[in-house]
Amino acid sequence: MTKWYLRATLLVALLLLAACQRGMDPVAFHADGRPPQLSDWHVVEVRGNKLVLNQGVVPYDLNTPLFTDYAHKLRTIWMPKGTSAKYNPTDTFDFPVGTVITKTFYYPKTSSGKFTDVARTYDSSRDFAGEGLDLSNVHLIETRVLVRRESGWAAIPYVWKDDQSDAQLARTGAVIPLTLVDDKDAREDFNYVVPDESQCASCHAQDWVSRKVHPIGPKARHINRDYHYASGTENELEHLMKVGYLTGAPAPDQAPRNANWADQRASLDARARAYLDINCGHCHNPNGAANTTALTLDLTAPEDRHLGICKPPVAAGRGTGDHFFDIVPGSPDDSIVTYRMSSADPGEMMPELGRSTVHREGVALIKAWIAAQSGGCVAIH
Known part of the structure; x- marks a missing residue:
């Protein structure tokens, strides 16, 4: 490819850009x-x-x-x-x-x-x-x-x-x-x-x-x-x-860099944490609107109860789906987080705002992440 051709292509692109902006x-x-x-x-x-x-x-x-x-x-x-x-x-x-x-x-x-x-x-x-x-x-x-x-x-x-x-x-x-x-x-x-x-x-x-x-x-x-x-x-x-x-x-x-949630080349943990960070972390952080839940879903959360692992919900109600813990390692279907992500009911779903449909691929990602975790939780009745 000649230098003349590259220069001509650049000139055309600049002219087209200027034409778009003309009159603004x-x-x-x-x-x-x-x-x-x-x-x-x-x-x-x-x-x-x-x-x-x-x-x-x-x-x-x-x-x-x-x-x-x-x-x-x-x-x-x-x-x-x-x-x-x-x-x-x-x-x-x-x-x-x-x-x-x-x-x-x-x-x-x-x-x-x-x-x-x-x-x-x-x-x-x-x-x-x-x-x-x-x-x-x-x-x-x-x-x-x-x-x-x-x-x-x-x-x-x-x-x-x-x-x-x-x-x-x-x-x-x-x-x-x-x-x-x-x-x-x-x-x-x-x-x-x-x-x-x-x-x-x-x-x-x-x-x-x-x-x-x-x-x-x-x-x-x-x-x-x-x-x-x-x-x-x-x-x-x-x-x-x-x-x-x-x-x-x-x-x-x-500089810090979050994973692309859909990039299979990244680790499952990095993809899931990035997904929770952007979708949930703006409320679920120590200073956010959901700080009273004691559930932290931005990247500052260590992988323990702060992240919801074996953590009972602060408030009961149908939003729990009768589950006992926010995240049950190895058991996504027993976890409140995936239950609420899988719902489009305004009284149950999370996030509470910003969607009317279920993000199927996002739910699948978080379920896979929880399923890959080892351990379990002991329910206290």
Whole structure:
């Protein structure tokens, strides 16, 4: 391949990117209030048949993502010029005032042509148009905005219009009837629930005393991974450092890294702990909303009663499924954790928010992890 061809290809890519961004106003930091349209932020906007990212908006992904009814997600970060986040090896980075983080939830379309039919698939190969999304192949559902203001972080939900032209403010949330369709045409009707502002805050309040909202995903262990940027594949920590959005990060091989829950090359323990960390750890940690349960599911928990091994539940009720312990080594079907993960009943399921369906593959992972543990528990009657 000649240098001339590479230069020509790069030039075409840059021209296409500029064309996508042409006509977009600069990203707007709203220091207060709740703008009525997602487009008021100018972070991501529909241009033609694509959802495009504005200049300076950086996409990212997580090693193991939070499960949300099989939805796919496009995550972005933007910061005001001349500002950057400070690296933290364990907690959320210290982001400057003016930071805008977005997460757009969407599904690949199915061949049925029905607007409410969405694909139950992990295949994202047809989702993207550059760093944005190809609207001929995907159905946008909602975009959540986290904005860092002088008073702290604010969570603002937006729901996409049926015509996919823009997303509207949904302070009280929304319920959207959808049908998951898998590659064998099996169908599952469910209600996709967009959380209201208070529900957003309940998950993002890492400290239940102060109840201040913080981002969950932008932590070193979650984003220490490669991403396919328009400029090429690069480690996310290194890329954020290069564009000036992060300071103080070590080399990726010196930073913590969670496993990809679906990567069979990683150990079963690493995959299961990463899954519990992102799906449960934001509440089940010593300072979180579920700290009164004495069940710790983030990566700080040693593999003993803190992690639920042979630990009786603090509160009885039907959420236990008449089981005696959170985790019974070797016996996933006797464990409260997998019982609650396997339920879609609002009075039983865990997590309590963020899903209306059961993550079958996630349940299978945690069951396999518990089944591989040795030992047992003695029930006290």
